[in-house]
Amino acid sequence: MYKNVLQSITGIAIYPLISFVIFFLFFVALLVYVLVVNRQYIAAMSRLPLEDDQPAAVKPNPSC
Template sequence: MYKNVLQTIEGVGIFPLISMLIFFSVFMSAIIWFFKADKEHLQRMAELPLEQDPREHRRED
């Protein structure tokens, strides 16, 4: 049933390509953000679950 529905859509062959481009764009954006992110901030966020005092995670800017 669903196969017949998809076959009736004109240009349905472009959907997988669009999906792959969206996935690739989001994935590459995440990789670029990871390498450009402030390492001190990432380290601070990684240590948050290990802290005993919840006030320790406040920024001291």
Template structure:
């Protein structure tokens, strides 16, 4: 089975570019995410981190 797949992949021209593109997309996503995390405002991070606690407090007061 593996020999068939290897022979089939070798017959496709230009297929070697797809793993490179997927690696660049993967790496680029995490670079952008890393930059966003370090440039995000502290007030925004604090507000977003308190959202689950605020929802929990609302649920407890409704009961």
């Protein structure tokens, strides 16, 4: 039943192609980002949760 409904829609064949292109471009952009990002930045961000230089400050919620 669904196959007949989808086949009756004109131009439906373009949607899988668009989905694949978006999927492919996302991972290409992610790969470019990983290759281009500064290694010192990644090292600094990876150490950030482990550093205990300053005590955690609790900020009051202004909406209360």
